[in-house]
Amino acid sequence: MFEKKIKLGNLYAFYGSLLTEKQQEILRLYCIHDLSLGEISENLDISRQAVYDTLKRSKKILEDYEGKLGLLSKFSNTRNKVNQLIKSIDSFRIIINDNLDRDKMLNKIDEVKELLVEILDEGL
Template identity: 50%
Template sequence: MEKVIKITLLYDFYGQLLTERQQRFIELYYGHDFSLGEIAEEYNVTRQAVHDTLKRAEKILTGYEEKLGLLDKFMAERRKISEALELLRGFRQDPNPGLLDRIEEILTEITKLVEK
């Protein structure tokens, strides 16, 4: 997964656990495509301070994901939903009961993931 997308998704899940400054820097850098220099100028700090804050925030977000795994769980659910959707579309072409069985299995797996 591309770093920008991964950090953005991690921020969606865990961003509220960062300091306000870390949140703002992540939003500006990853969400609004500001450069380190632009953020530094806006906050009257050095580019190095912005860089260090971003790296610290990224490490914190990654640490939460390692402990909680919410992004991995979300991505697994999306893959399963996509698979079920493809099988359902295939069922329209060929109403094979085996496809319905597999769709039911996938939906059961998703339900178990959500319950955890």
């Protein structure tokens, strides 16, 4: 259940602006503010069934966008690759030979790693 809610929240982050204002509001309350269907229905003065139907319909719409555009999938793949690069750089630091210009090499490695971390942070 929790993983499904996280996935829905991620889909909302990528495609939420393509939904109606009402759909956005309900998803925001459900995914970001973690309100129950009953709490949402009370806050918006609509039936619990209306909240459920809107969530179900919105989820389908978001999944359709992801199926066609794949932005969340691409983002996740890029994020995983960048994390792998960061781990590789950390490993590379360990195997540097003392005969190299060690300080210069370590500085370059730090610069590359810093850039990769910035790229990761920009995507959040």
